[in-house]
Amino acid sequence: MAYIIEALNVCKAFGSNVILDDVSCQVGAGENLVLFGKSGTGKSVLLKCIIGLLTPDSGEILFEGKSLLNLSLKELNEQRKMIGFLFQSAALYDSMSVRENLEFPLIRNFKFSAADREKKVKDVLEKVSLENAIDIMPSELSGGMKKRIGLARTIISEPKLILYDEPTTGLDPITTKEISHLINNLQRDLKISSLIVTHDLMCANIVADKAIVLNEGKIIFEGKLEELTKKEDKFLKDFFSPEEIQHNSGSSNG
Amino acid sequence: MADDTELKGKGLLKRFFETISNLSLFSIRFFKEVLLPPYEFAEIKKHMYELGVKTLPIVSVTGFIIGLVLAMQSQPVLKRFGAESFLPAMVSLSVVRELGPVLTALIFAGRVSSGIGAELGSMRVTEQIDAMEVSAIHPYRFLVVTRILACTLILPILTLYVNFLAVIGGFIAMTLTESINLQFYLNSVADSLKFVDILPALGKTFIFGFIVGSVGAYKGYNAENGTVGVGQASTSSVVLASLLILLVDMVLVKVTVLLWPT
């Protein structure tokens, strides 16, 4: 299978605090890969290493087979236009309205007419069920709404790959399902591959084609979500209390 | 004890020079990026407008009062030497050559560099700058270049305005004690001001504007440690910008005097 993004033997430490210790993971083209891990294990750090916000101490990051490390800023930005990133904190531009937030990457990276832009903005807002928020400032949005606008801003430029940092944390079950199905729809309709960091088993059950688990700097599991529950490992057992998986396993996508 | 203070002093000096060298690198980048597209004219215009609105009331009051007080203070002194007729010249020369540019710049620093420091600082700690970066937009060009440029362009305009108000303030002060007509006053002001009084002084306000913009942007852009860092960026940029304005002014005054001896 062709991989869209590969992190190979990535190590990252802050001072003497080793966060990632020889981590490798790959997302196949058109695949949704879910990354689990306890709070503070370095999931966000791994995503930031992939997108180049942090530089790995060693290892390699390949996007469609080409290295993302040691590129000039110009070359890196060409690649970044094809990768979306949803921040855990949403990171909306708070001096700009929702509309301006969404248009911001469109105006500068693509040559859409004003009418096309307007249409795209309305489209993505509909996808995240926030059509009415178009002229609101981020400070007037609730936490969950911010998250959804952040998601809208990530998907509006239709990248090939999206890195989601906890897309459903803090959302109610109904919105969680909507967002999870949205991720699947993007995969089905636009062939967008995803790397999804989450603790949310409901979301994982809907979106995951494959799952990996990061613990203490290492990938300790890689495979199908269903296999996770059958593992004898103490940590995995604690992490995925089997009851929850069984309750939700019916809605897994095919 | 003495050793301790000495050490601290050394650390402070070292930190100061480190800051200055990092700040220089940061500002040099401005000249590399300013000519590259995309040109964010709308942003520059927006910032200039905001900066103007934000500082206009305070610099207006300052300008007027400086002129007023300067004239009131100088009048008895000049009278003592029988040189009262030099009062318009004295007020306008002091204001145009030195007080106008420096005071406006210092107020501008207090109001604007702290604002830029806080704004960019909070964008940094809430990952908004990172968000720009990952969406392939140069945050330096969009956030920093536009702000530095706006500061550099708006401060000279503000200074001219302050100079004008100060001269008017001087006139008002004189009318309080004697009858003098505005026409005569303005004529003697115009006669006393020469090219060397106006242009170098105006030239340095561009540099002051640049200092205010780049110090604020530098502190904010490199903010760390969450909201605490935002506060630090804001206050420390005022201190640094004011200090640099005074130091640079000292050097530039010397240079001006050497280049255009009167």
Ligand SMILES: Nc1ncnc2c1ncn2[C@@H]1O[C@H](COP(=O)(O)OP(=O)(O)OP(=O)(O)O)[C@@H](O)[C@H]1O
């Ligand atoms: N810029 C940084 N400087 C120093 N340490 C950092 C930095 N960023 C992250 N860390 C450390 O790296 C570790 C992992 O952080 P990270 O944000 O990746 O956790 P996470 O797995 O995403 O957790 P969560 O699920 O809570 O978001 C933490 O212990 C954090 O203290």
Ligand SMILES: [Mg+2]
């Ligand atoms: Mg995280």
